[in-house]
Amino acid sequence: MKKQKTLDKTTSVLLARLMSNVETSAQPLKPADAQPQLFLPMAEKLMALLPTNVVPQHSHPLANYWLLSVTDSETRAKTVSFQTKSLDKIELAKQLEKLAQKFENPLKWLRLEWVTDSQQLTWHTFKTDLQRYKRSYFRSGVAFEGKREPWLLCSEMELNAHACFYNGVDVAVAQVNDKNLTAYLKARHGSSQMPDFADNMPVLTFMTDGVFLDLATEEGVRLSTVTRQHGRRVMPPLDAKNSQPIISHLTDYLSRQVKEDGNYEYGHFPVFGRTIDTYNTLRHASSTYALIEGYEFCQAQHTGNLSFLKQQIDTALEGLIKHYIRNYPNDKAYVIEINNEIKLGANAVAILALVKYLQVFPESEKRERYQTIAESLANGIVAMQEEDGSFVHILNAEDLSVIAKNRVIYYDGEAAFGLMRLYGLTKDQRWLDIVVKAFDYFIAAGHEKAHDHWLSYCSNELVQHYPDEKYFRFAVDNVKGYTSFIKNRITTFPTLLELSMAFHKMLLKLDEFPQFTHVLDGFDVADFYEALHTRANYLLNGIFFPEMAMFYKKPSTIVWGGFIRHHAFRVRIDDVEHYLSGLVAYHQLLQTGKYPQSANLVDKTVVTPENSLTAKGIEIATGGTWVVEPAENFKATGVAIHPAGFKPDCLLVARGKNMEKGYLPLPAVRSFILKGAAGVMTDDPETYQSLGVSVLKVSNVREATLNLGHWARKHFQGRVIGITGSAGKTTTVAMMASALKSMKTVGQTMGSANLPIGVAWNMASLPSNQDYWVLELAIGGMSDNSTLALPDIALITNIAPAHLEFHHNVETIAIKKSRIFEAMRAGAYAVICRDIEQFDLIAEKALEKGLNVVSYGRSAEADMQLLSYHKGTAQLRVGGQELSLTLKTVGEHMAMNALAVLTVAYLEKLDLTMMAQALSQFEAVEGRGNVIETQLENKTVHVYNEAYNANPLSMRAALEAFMDNPVDDEQKIVVLGDMLELGTDTESYHQKVVEQLAKLPIKRIVLVGEEMPKHVSLLSEKAVYTAKDKQEAYQHLQAIVQDKDHIFLKASNGVGLHSLFK
Incomplete structure (x- = not known):
């Protein structure tokens, strides 16, 4: 954790002198009348609290916006917002001096924030969305279009402190208070800049990070970015000293x-x-x-x-x-x-x-x-x-x-x-x-x-x-x-x-x-x-x-x-x-x-070392009641929330009576009971109690499933490795589990189920007595994922544009991925790829939680390094030991994944030579680089299936890996489909991929979807075919395939290329 900063001696002396003048003067001395040099030391001390690389460059509209708020502690703070690519102490001192003139007494509290993310929507949509929040629980700032300035910012703290979204105790939800909002906007930004509040008026919601300095106590603190803590100081868990x-x-x-x-x-x-x-x-x-x-x-x-x-x-x-x-x-x-x-x-x-x-x-x-x-x-x-x-x-x-x-x-x-x-x-x-x-x-x-x-x-x-x-x-x-x-x-x-x-x-x-x-x-x-x-x-x-x-x-x-x-x-x-x-x-x-x-008493009486899903354990975990009692020695082998999760003696989770989809419908439940299911968990016991198996009644099947996940994690005595990243999560999980299995018992995420319900299902279905659980954790619901998995080691592999329709920019993705740290205990490990552009931001989040940060990558600053990579062979340095590793799976990104695995192995004090040997035998997961030999038009072809998912980073890495194959370029065909959910910059991201493709010595190319074919003109020197869907793409392949061709498939899952050769 970073230590709180204190004022230097010069600032303290100047402040004391100013305070003395105020106390002894017949007329109060305004700060603006004091020595101008007072504000420069203040600015320096405030800037000293800032983390490195505080404002990464990215594309959202409020990039490089700052908010400075000051007060004398007796009257309400004054806030100014301004935009600058590189904040310096002179500009900050000027802003401090300008604000200080609004107070009769010396400044005492200073708060500096910077915008980390923003999202644009219309005023009508915003007002509608606002009502989803409990009153006073909307935790973002709002920016309105200005007339003299591009945007008029009002931070979350300002909006709350002026009751802009509060309409009294009789209104349970957050709603715009027109009177209070209008009054504050006029006071803050001036009457001449007032918005018209038309339904189609654009507004931005935004999040901030920040620091705070108390000039009286000489205490400086970092402000939290965790949603429900947002805006107050970062604090480690309470202990006898800090409470x-x-x-x-x-x-x-x-x-x-x-x-x-x-x-x-x-x-x-x-x-x-x-x-x-x-x-x-x-x-x-x-x-x-x-x-x-x-x-x-x-x-x-x-x-x-x-x-x-x-x-x-x-x-x-x-x-x-x-x-x-x-x-x-x-x-x-x-x-x-x-x-x-x-x-x-x-x-x-x-x-x-x-x-x-x-x-x-x-x-x-x-x-x-x-x-x-x-x-x-x-x-x-x-x-x-x-x-x-x-x-x-x-x-x-x-x-x-x-x-x-x-x-x-x-x-x-x-x-x-x-x-x-x-x-x-x-x-x-x-x-x-x-x-x-x-x-x-x-x-x-x-x-x-x-x-x-x-x-x-x-x-x-x-x-x-x-x-x-x-x-x-x-x-x-x-x-x-x-x-x-x-x-x-x-x-x-x-x-x-x-x-x-x-x-x-x-x-x-x-x-x-x-x-x-x-x-x-x-x-x-x-x-x-x-x-x-x-x-x-x-x-x-x-x-x-x-x-x-x-x-x-x-x-x-x-x-x-x-x-x-x-x-x-x-x-x-x-x-x-x-x-x-x-x-x-x-x-x-x-x-x-x-x-x-x-x-510790209850745990010993209701679970076994290998299984937490006893009859009593399930009842306690879910708060449910057995309507049809299970057998005396009942133990479920896991839970099934969808057909692929079924295994004999598992607990079936029936679809809720008010649900239209999800979980198991009645016909599936009947079928799986015939195949040996042990029981049913349901909110509608009357429907299932005559089916001949035990039935557990719960009030909410989703909440009960999550609770079973929490229960399983609590009774797991091994180590949990949580893995997240924009690309390669599933491969890294598989690689980690495969290597660890060479010397330990290991459970891992199945079916890429990486959202909270999937994480809970996986944990509830894994044996409790294994040495390791290797879990894939998605950005969606990451705070809940962290609370569920409670990782002992968190691994972040990379950050790239992905799902930008939801996350808007890569800095936001980095912040949200960092929420994997939220529930981790102090002293646990955060393993982060040093090559990530947002590494400093992510590492700062880990340090705030008291975690030990260990880095890996190509960077010279990485703790564990990829020294070189050439056609499947990597030279690595891990904990001072140099290793040569030859992989069956080609591509530098695979070598990077292997380095991440060895970094974790080093922290766990495992034999690196044995782990490296296990990694050399690893074969790619289906849809993520696996290679199959098949027939097309009576010709033998090798298909490189990278089409389970795609974003710009994984697309680039997979193409590079394919080109590493020692196969004549004349025998290569590339089939690229759209990358979905990339937000407003989707066209630009697709263009960059096609530009990369244009530089490769591949002659036969098929572009599939809506976005990829837009850039066909960049490939004028190649034989290029465009297709609206996978069926048309397959027809093109039938027409152009030659014997012994190597066909590369890459696209987002929704395009369907992963199933082209099934």
Whole structure:
């Protein structure tokens, strides 16, 4: 990882001088009045944060566009966008100086971004597409055509900070807010440049990369390009060290919301800098509880201003008592809401705050008073309990009449938790008895279905003092079936971490009672911990880091707060409370590293070393239910999602009842059952339960298939090699697997199934006890592929124009391919071809994830080198050892693939000589360079089948390999078909291929499709035939073929040339 950069001494001195002038001058000194040289050091330091080759040259309309945003941290950032092919410090200093003139105070936060990708569409299409996103979750910038400038850029941060696509809480999806967008465009770019917003108006959506510099703390950070992290700082996974300052900041933020009168500044709507003018005394109390937790953390970590924190805690607690707690007859007390309601939960969290205060400050002179108040509040809760153990939720503060028997279920959990904490302090049996009575009601009423974090807190607290089996079971059921939601919920939902951490503590307690561990039957503890860690790290996406806060109306009022994105980035004291409490508990786990024994218990009982698809394993993995029970020793050999995936004893995945295509239709299921399938997984069990095999009911067959893939990967103890690239993925997978099989057990991707469903299917169908899995991972869904495969080694072979209709340019392809790194553990290997033009960009992404980067290629800078290649023989240097390798498969690209395999072998400490020997025996995969001898018009011909797929890179490499064959050029025929999905530059790419072909000494050529024949005029000196499809191409071959000809086929799969000789 790159280290964060700090300001040099010169800049620090100049900044200090400027700050001093501002503080002592009668009139504030604008930065523009200060020494001009101030801005040059700022520019230098900002540029020092940039990665090398930050703006590769490519063809998208916003190439070389930059966005510079600055603020004094008190007022909203100002942004300027500009275009330059080569950014230099002088130009950047001028831009800084220009922006600085808009502020009364010195600049404090600087953010510099560059556009990495853009996509053009019409305004109508954009507005339609926008509604596919949850409100505030559209994560791109937008550029409009200007009048004085080519494009008017508005970054994602600017658009969010002005609510340009937010229309209130009643509109669930993102929609253009015409008023806000128009106002901001006028302010940012000027009224004279306003677009007309016609439906056919062109717009560009764009993504950025960037850096941020805090001039006050001297901290520089790289900004993340991962979709849901976009725009905030890059951070490695949370650990005990890097989570500490975040928790300290959250504590400080919450403490600064306490006002002198004992109330909190309840919250902020940051878009327009408005405070929330309502109040909630329950949240006053619960936020004070969290603030004491934060104090306790800061005290233990020796951080923060403890005296100030203590002062704010005292002010808030005394404010609660003075303003909102009212005494009633019979030693009862209640917390009164501002609308004169009494809420059960308010009394509960007030008890929590008072008890926590007495635990953290045990010598306080307020001890006796606070304990008395807490007991009076507890008496108030007791008076709200009914005979059946349930609680009344809302009373009228005037006469204690019932307003609402039930309002929100979490009041029940809060009440039980508060009383248990009081019991822990006083050991008064009354409080425990009330909770036991309440809990028996909770169980009878099915409260566990709510998956509430307060119920998790109180069940954990109860088993600490009353470890009964039914309470352990309730705690498990409160989380069971919810781990996928915890892991995958798009909103930050900080209470999910609180829920998880309370359950974690319960699991630790369960270790003390092995007689109760059966309550975990059917619950995947390891999967729960994966969800817990995922959720904790996902919370970072809801922290107002300075680089995000700077774009809002009053940055200093929200920086380091916790926000709720889909509520217009609202920051409220209870939002911060939940972030803080969850992360404090999570830090304890990170610091101790203590996990329950059950984290490994379930795995041992439901899987075998060679097979994770046992009956119980499948049920746990999918969350499904066996409607027709399988045999006692059931083990599926894999899953079949299409006919080619069938093998005896596999689990068939039936087409969903609302699906029109995909998976296995009923006739196929019937057929495969007759051939020995073990069972069926379906969302429509009634259709299949009479077919004589076991039937698993799931709610969604696609999600269940993905979950089986995750399950298989979790139980695989070997090493996973994930391979991606624009060309040659399948060949490299085959070559890697073939070589590894010379000394190891190996599973590999079958059927080129490289999208997430295919990856999941492959993994679920591979034995768990193999040494290696070699998996092909496609760019489509790469983030999901990474999460599924969790590669130990990621190999990127090349980057080339391919599928440009979806990915627009090669830089975008490089970025998306780099997402293979997203789920990899720090310290794993990224093996990258050094000859890729975007190598620096890809390597930077790998380093951001803490990976070790190893390169290979022809480049002199490569760690492992292809020294030379001539007609099938390659000279290689791998780990300092020189090897000579002769391949059956011709072409330098094949030698490069072999070098990639040997690079991985070197990292795995395998015998390179044995691997090289195995590589020398490798034969090409069908459609990817395999050679067959066949008959055409009673003549013997050799067909070189490279027609499974094609892009400009693979086309060039395959042609070069064909020309390496020691065959007379007069005996060669080249058949080239279209390369599909190349986007707007498709004609240019095809022309370049034909230009290459014109230079080759081949006389007979057939061009097939729509694009290739357009360039026939470039081949005027050759015998060229054009064909609209493969049938016509075959007719041309019949007419021109000679005995012993060698026919080369290359095209995208959709052209069909791969099947020409079948």
